[in-house]
Amino acid sequence: MSTAGARLAGALVVLAIYYWTLAGGAAAPVQNADEAQRQQDIQTSLALFNTNRFAEALAPTEHLVAQSPSQAIYHERLAVIFQKLDRPADEVREWEAFMAATPTPIDACPMVAEAYRRIGREDLALAAFERCAGLQPANPDFLVFLGQALLRADRKAEARAAFERGLAIDASYPDLHLLLGIRQFDNGEQREARVSFERFLALAPERRGEVAVWLKRTERLR
């Protein structure tokens, strides 16, 4: 080892061995194959989901849910994917799993109930809307949904009570005035209905079209 070239080669080889040993593969543990797949799934699922490539995001997200059934975040993502892929039965299953796993099941509202409706289970949709309203009793949105579900179930008195409860929470919610007005009109309380329709119009003048027919019907009461 007398020439510069031989020294260079010798030093390079030993340095390479040092590098490989200390920083490379020899010292590091071999990665667990399942864990490698999981890390891949985590990244792929999120990237595809965020770019609205829902069909492609399905498989990695299903893997994640299978591997981590207690992680609400993956159930939620999978539920949204099923919603986008128009698979309401699967969507329902994932929303229910999400609600069981998360400390904030309200985040599944009203999607879980809407999914039940899409599979034709109005009874379960109503139960879901009731759950939502129970989770956040002070949220008038859920009272609107609940009232409408009750109407579909022909439970008109309860629907009206839901609308009135919503208005007690937020009197500036236009839809509640309209829905309550219709209930009042159907109930023969035309003067009260007129007042509700006028309140709706005052709060949402740009939505005059929605209330015009009702205003016309109650016009003589002005």
Place this chain on the structure above:
Amino acid sequence: MTLVRLAGYVLGVAFWVLTAFYALLTSQDFIYQQFLRPELVPPLAWFARSWPAVTTAIGVLWFVPRGTPSSRPHFTTWLTTIAWAVAAIAGWSGYALASLVPGSVALWCAVAAMLMLVPIAIAERPDARASFGETRPHTAADFWACLLAALVVASIDAAIGLPNSGLESVAGVWLVVRGPLLAAMLTFLVITLVRATGGFFSQPVLAEARGTVITLGVLFAWFIARVLLPSISISGWEATAAAYLAGIALASAITVRSGARLGHHDDGVASVLDSLAPRMAGRVWGFAAWCVVIGAFALVVNVVTQVADWNAVGARLGILIIWVLALGGARRVVRLPGDGEPAVFLGFALIVLGVHVGVERFAAPVGVRAETPAARWASDLLAPVSNDSAALYDFLPRHTNIPSTREVAPVAVEWSVLSGAPAAERPDIFVFVVDSLRRDYLSPYNPAVTFTPALGAFARDNLVFARAFTQYGATGLSVPSIWIGGPLLHKQYVVPFAPMNALARLLTHEQYDEWISMDNILEVILPVTPAQAPLDARRPVRDFRMCGTLDEIRGRLRERPAGGAPVFAYSLPQDLHVSVITREGARAVDQEAYEGFYAPVASRVRRFDACFGAFIDDLKARGTYDQSIVIVTSDHGDSLGEEGRMGHAYTLYPEVVRVPLLVHVPPAMRARYSWDVTRPAYTTDLTPTLYRLLGHEPVLPQPFFGESLAGLPGQPRSAPRDRMIAASYGSVYGALLKGGTALYVADAIQRREMAFRIGDGPAPGDVLAVDSALRRDGSEVIRTTVEAIARQYQFSPLPR
């Protein structure tokens, strides 16, 4: 004149390095907000304020011996002078160091300051281009010099680490020796490479010298890129490129004066390394004296970094300097002629590596840990990075220390609909978040503590949450998270902060008088209201003291008219903060003995315990104690020497993440709720608790937020959730699992993971082996929470 010239050179280099360092610190929001603006390090603040004057003075000192006609100035002397003059004029015109604000401008200023070293170094080159000598083989001298340097470093390291160096066992000796030994072999290999490469050039001596300077530059760059910059959350290719520029500029500046010796030297490597040690080191007695100097320097570094350091950067910088100085001295004193047999030396290097691998694989020292500064660093460097966590380590920094230049819109955090009149029952509320207070320094948590009688008495009648944790290590994000009631985007800060500040909104709705010590964080996160009457108004944050604040509160309570609005008092006393203790000389404030405790902290705890006792007595005498809520907690704990670590920069060791939480609630109010003091509690639980106590039923705004400590009677509580915690200033995240009994930590800065068992006793926690289940559960909690926070703020990290 030569002395003046040398002084100008040394001061000039030091000045631009310090300027670059300050600008680098300024570029980061969290350092600017938490350390530079509150002037926690007065010498640094003085430097920034006096920068124009210092620039001018050192510039003149540098220029005078070089710029006079008799000194025949080099072209680069004029270039440097012009650049220096421009900097001084800019400084005097208001563009001084102190005017820098966080962002890329400050970062580029740091790079520019480091690049100033290049013309300074070039201007220092000898004018004469003498003919160079012929190179001769030096392999034997290189090899033995490297080994000697390793011996010096290991000896100093062991001496400093005594009595905990672990030298009583063979395994302990190996841990102390292996780092220096491997570093010596690597150094020898690189020097051999530089010499061999130099042989291909027409002027081998010059090529060797340049190669050595570049190698030193790469070493400095590695330190900057791998240790310094990640510790302040700077990464990416730009950072790496800047680190290499800075490293090579610094190496050039340090070694350029040795160029004068090249003309009559046959050894380019040694001529550069010689510049790292004085001439006297070339004799045996001189080398011994040089070792003593290095040892003294190591001792000073150890003492200083034991009291104040930033994620061990100071200690590691000290080790790097010690290595370089020892190598310079060793290369001077080892004068072996000839080449020896290079193949034998290369073979020896392989044997050292083989021994290391063999010990690690087949005879790993079980239960023996590195206890000396250099050995600890070597252990960290040599610890295998878990590939299972590699993706997490890449993911976390992208969500951490989001710069202020990245705009993120605030989000509303609504714990409850606040409507109607204020509550009928509005107790006074006193919240003391004692910065850096550890739970095991209070007698309610540790029976060995004898110096907190008042807090002990307070705890006997009240709620003592046994397993309380901070949401964030360090103050920067811990305090805002308390006011929000949950984690927040890792950014200092999303502004305006008011939509997130749920506690401030509650106080406004309930019409509290707000007596608040306005520190630099609250100035940002707390909306100004007419109800605010700041405490400690005339004191800088670093002078907030528990006793002073309590005196002020007591004075105000005395003068408060009967039937007035209820009071919310809040303070973040700085008695125990590492910067305060350091500034006060790291000494106890009394003459008591505190065996088993860190006296500077324990004595200050004793001091404020007495003031706290007087405050509680005062409330009782006034008859308002049972109409008051009193909370004593801290924003984080602190490492006080555990395995040599100090402070809380951005570590998540158990002693940092566990906090005391003592709560007094008016008896009638307390009886209305159920309390489980054994359940894990978090600092982010305080805001939802206050919402519930004041009659506003809290609804979890996000699944990862806090929960009320006050349970509803008759309603069984769900099992404690696994929760993510994090460091305020860096990408170090943790997960508290299994009901707060296990802590998993993913340190994406050092790319390592740790786990701890969190027990019930006074000890903060014990090390646990990281098994695949712990890693899996911990990393999942961390990742999903970070993702959920990003989603809450509609934040997407920029692609790399």
